Amino acid sequence: MDTVKKTAAELPPGNVPAARLEQVWKHYYLGKTEVPALKGISISIRQGDFAAIAGPSGSGKSTLLNLIGCIDIPSSGTVEVAGRITSALSDRQITRLRHKTVGFIFQSFNLMPVLNVFENIELPLLLSEKAPPKAERRAYAEYLLEQVGLADWRKHRPGELSGGQRQRVAIARALITRPKIVLADEPTANLDSKTGTAIIELMKKINSELSTTFIFSTHDSTIVEIADHILQLHDGEICQEVRKQQKQEQK
Ligand SMILES: Nc1ncnc2c1ncn2[C@@H]1O[C@H](COP(=O)(O)OP(=O)(O)O)[C@@H](O)[C@H]1O
Ligand SMILES: [Mg+2]
Numbered sequence: 001m002d003t004v005k006k007t008a009a010e011l012p013p014g015n016v017p018a019a020r021l022e023q024v025w026k027h028y029y030l031g032k033t034e035v036p037a038l039k040g041i042s043i044s045i046r047q048g049d050f051a052a053i054a055g056p057s058g059s060g061k062s063t064l065l066n067l068i069g070c071i072d073i074p075s076s077g078t079v080e081v082a083g084r085i086t087s088a089l090s091d092r093q094i095t096r097l098r099h100k101t102v103g104f105i106f107q108s109f110n111l112m113p114v115l116n117v118f119e120n121i122e123l124p125l126l127l128s129e130k131a132p133p134k135a136e137r138r139a140y141a142e143y144l145l146e147q148v149g150l151a152d153w154r155k156h157r158p159g160e161l162s163g164g165q166r167q168r169v170a171i172a173r174a175l176i177t178r179p180k181i182v183l184a185d186e187p188t189a190n191l192d193s194k195t196g197t198a199i200i201e202l203m204k205k206i207n208s209e210l211s212t213t214f215i216f217s218t219h220d221s222t223i224v225e226i227a228d229h230i231l232q233l234h235d236g237e238i239c240q241e242v243r244k245q246q247k248q249e250q251k
């Protein structure tokens with residue numbers, strides 16, 4: 001463990017993987033029955049990757065994203081997020097790592113219904129340990145509002161928006177804390193396929209412009225193709241990994 005830590009620390013920051021898993025197993029228990037959800041996963045997601053975790057329902061996608069998002073811990077093996085081995089951290093350090101490094105996008109959008117679009121986007125900053133000054137907060141929320149194409153909708157509440165628009169708000173909200181990594185668990189599952197494709201394309205545009213690492217899960221093979229790093233899960237194991245040429249050449 002120490003060697004891995006040391007190696008990561010010695011590398012220039014750009015070369016530290018956004019996330020790295022080594023021989024990760026995750027078991028759940030249903031009564032006394034042990035359910036293996038992940039079976040010895042070893043993967044590395046580079047900074048700036050636009051990665052898809054693909055696989056059918058029950059293959060372990062959410063479990064894998066929850067480990068990377070520090071929402072859950074592995075039964076065994078190593079999970080490293082932004083160069084930090086999560087099992088070596090205290091609860092407090094994990095919470096801080098999660099808040100500072102990771103942004104989340106959910107399948108069911110999870111917006112606050114009583115807040116308008118602008119307020120929803122700004123909310124994570126208000127809840128953060130050191131909230132930036134109001135002017136800075138507002139300026140970045142405005143910028144993200146533009147990025148997701150919702151400048152005209154700032155005063156509207158989520159209930160007045162379509163599913164695709166709600167997911168755009170959720171993308172902006174995930175980015176407001178300037179996370180290194182954005183995790184999206186089946187972000188298109190509640191959208192029609194055209195809107196879903198547009199959402200993934202928007203995430204890809206932001207990935208190119210802000211260099212934010214994106215890791216999203218899906219069981220939709222059309223959407224998977226938009227990713228430049230595809231990890232195919234089946235029954236808790238990676239059965240195929242594809243890195244498209246362009247990013248492969250990037251060091
Ligand atoms: N909290 C849990 N308790 C027991 N089994 C679980 C729990 N969460 C997931 N599982 C099981 O782990 C496996 C992987 O689940 P999950 O990661 O949710 O897959 P996916 O997101 O690909 O649908 C499935 O067999 C699922 O039933
Ligand atoms: Mg899932």
